[in-house]
Amino acid sequence: MADKGVDRGRGRRPGVVNKQRGNSAQRFYVVLALIAVVGALVLIRAARTPKFTPVATTAPIIPAQAEGYLLGNPNAPVQVMEFADFECPACGNFSVITEPDVRTRIVNTGLASYRFFDFPLPMHKNTMAASNAAACAADQGKFWEMHDALFRNQPDWNTEATSEPKKIFLGYVKTLGLNTDAWEKCFDEQLHQNRILANQAEGSRRKVQSTPTFVIGTRMIPGALSYDQFKAYVDSATKEAASAPAAHADSTAAKSRTQ
Amino acid sequence: MTRRQALALLAVVGILIALYLTLYKIGVIGVLSCSIGSCETVNTSKWSMLLGIPIAEWGLAAYIALFGLAIAGSAEAREQSITIARLLVALAGFSVLVSAWLTYLELFVIHAICIWCLTSALLWVVILAVSVADLRAVSRGA
Secondary structure: OHHHHHOOOOOOOHHHHHHHHHHHHHHHHHHHHHHHHHHHHHHHHHHHOOOOOOEEOOOOOOOOOOOOEEEOOOOOOEEEEEEEOOOOHHHHHHHHHHHHHHHHHHHOOOOEEEEEEEOOOOOOOOHHHHHHHHHHHHHOOOHHHHHHHHHHOHHHHOOOOOOOHHHHHHHHHHHOOOOHHHHHHHHHOOOOHHHHHHHHHHHHHOOOOOOOEEEEOOEEEEOOOOHHHHHHHHHHHHHHHHHOHHHHHHHHHHHHHHO | OOHHHHHHHHHHHHHHHHHHHHHHHOOOOOOOOOOOEOHHHHHOOHHHEEOOEEHHHHHHHHHHHHHHHHHHHHOHHHOOOHHHHHHHHHHHHHHHHHHHHHHHHHHHHHOOOEHHHHHHHHHHHHHHHHHHHHHHHHHHHO
């Protein structure tokens, strides 16, 4: 078929060949445009498809029995909880891609408070160590810095990468300027194991089945949300809190119990 | 349709696949449609990045380069260009090697299969076959 175009002019009048060639090129560009348009439509549809189905919890707000790690104003109108496993790739993606925007535009502006709850999954061999690493960093006021370092560098210390994650964690301890001896003592003795298990138990109590799972206001949403989805849930929770002051009062009471 | 035009069409299909995986990687698409295998395991593994850039983006760049070459080589004046024919074979050959390496990683290191990545690998094999046929035809004509 290619030779038709190459064999131009042989035994034919040039005008006829040019016309045929023009028609063929036209057809080609039409097919090309068609494939591109159909492909683009499929991609747009994939991008717009709702990624996760929200699950409404039965009770408006269940008082927390574990504290998690707080970010932002505890009296913000909306309470957000994240149940995550430090070794889960989707949690890592959320933390690296979406969470910076959530912090800047939702938590720092006072729209919502944010609590991180460890929800270590049994198939991840290094996740409990990572939870301990973060808990020990929390002792020195750098939980979120360690949280970010762990998620950002997940492929360097996960089960596939190493069986001795502590060596890698020590690098983050130094980078973050933590007291290495204190951190090591805390990590080796697993001083915060109970706190981590309490966070995990809180997730089990709420029937968390996958990570990450978010509780935003009265809704429980499994899966890594995009910023726009996250903001939409916070906005609806804000409206709900405003229109149901009683429920909000419950949540405030619950918060005060957990402080 | 000439071979170069066929290559341009294959490049567009490749661009769409690579774009789909890139959009997933940067979080625009939440869940990959993956009837066979485990696309998310592959696309969130440490092997899904090269020099800090997602593999899907490297693939996207390669397909765009292929598209540019194929379209440029389809113009009447460059139909017999041996340079373009050689560049097409070089690009396709290199991409087949990279795809073979990535498929090896999927099968024996990550232990998960990404059907979109496999499709892209097969696409490069077809592209290489068409590019080689194009180079032979152009060499004969020269």
